[in-house]
Amino acid sequence: MLKRFAALAGVCLLAPMGAAPLALADPPADPNAAPAANVGPQGPVPSAAPGVLKTPDGWTLSVTGKDESMEPVASLTNSPWSREYLVDGTFTATVNGGGSTKLAGGTLEAGYQIGCGITQDDIESIATGGITPGVGIPLVNGSLLPITLGLSAAYQMKIDLKPGTVNIVPVGKKEFKGTAPRVSITGFRIKIDGCAGQSFIRSYATLTSSTDNTDDVVTYLGVTKAV
Template structure:
């Protein structure tokens, strides 16, 4: 009997020791460290003296042109809201240049002149400069015959020599509007106008202009505004 009790007691002691050996105290959860603060990026302040370029096809207008006449009148011509965009020409010819333009041009005559004004007029338009002009193309066949064709014919297949005659570039002036007025201010507004020049094989340049003319019985005073030159 004593032996059985001792055996039971030994079993209970071993069970207690086994339980103590494999019972662990749960570890205290460590707090998750918070991510470091992001580095504050300091944005440099914009320089107010540097002009901000206009978006898209918009181009900056030039400074107003002002003329003070000897008889006391002040002529001012200027532009605003100008856009100039090179577009694919309707002819699809590689020697054609076409542009989509918009803008508002104003001219005014002010002051207390010593003469009587008889009228004023405002003209606005564009100048297109072309670096190289393409001349006629000469095709010389193997047999020696020579044929002169229009410039830049596409899809032409010949056997022999081809000679392209290039000429120095030119400037084409394209007036787009004229307005006569007697006093105060005249205005010309252009929107979505397509202008083009042909036979241009070099780089092209586009520039707007507006010319104001003031007249009296004996004098004419002329002042011209010119916009920024855009290379295409």
């Protein structure tokens, strides 16, 4: 278990108080201005090679992704331990060939895998305070300046850290009876907590093709993006 200590020193600040300047109002919008164009996904990533499986009974399974985007966004909770992403992607699968068994449909599940380099566990806070006396300064006439007292404060934070983990976030799962299922994801926001280090994200899509007495499974793994 890794441990990190962060110490913050508290200080007293005195500032003169005065009237704040008046804020200027925003100018009215121009009714003749053209609306901003839709620039599309802001975090596009290339798609990886498709996952392909040739079954023992003669079917060929394929699953792939396209039009993928994974954009890190600010956490809604503003927590330094949270990671949020805005994701897009289209994941398709096909079952082809002339197998010796009768197809009975299956499922296509698409989602994301998020890895954290370091996982935050427990946080312990310790605050201390005290009074520090000043030193009298002798003057020419033999008198002393009065002794002053100063306030001091200290804050210590103890954070327990653990080795990284991988979080699997399923987004969509489609049961199908045909041979060409699809799952499309647009503008979906995913979030994980407790991530203290660098994070990594990639898409996945898992195809399960069934017959009367078999299940064949093949997975597509997208390109990993480090954030």
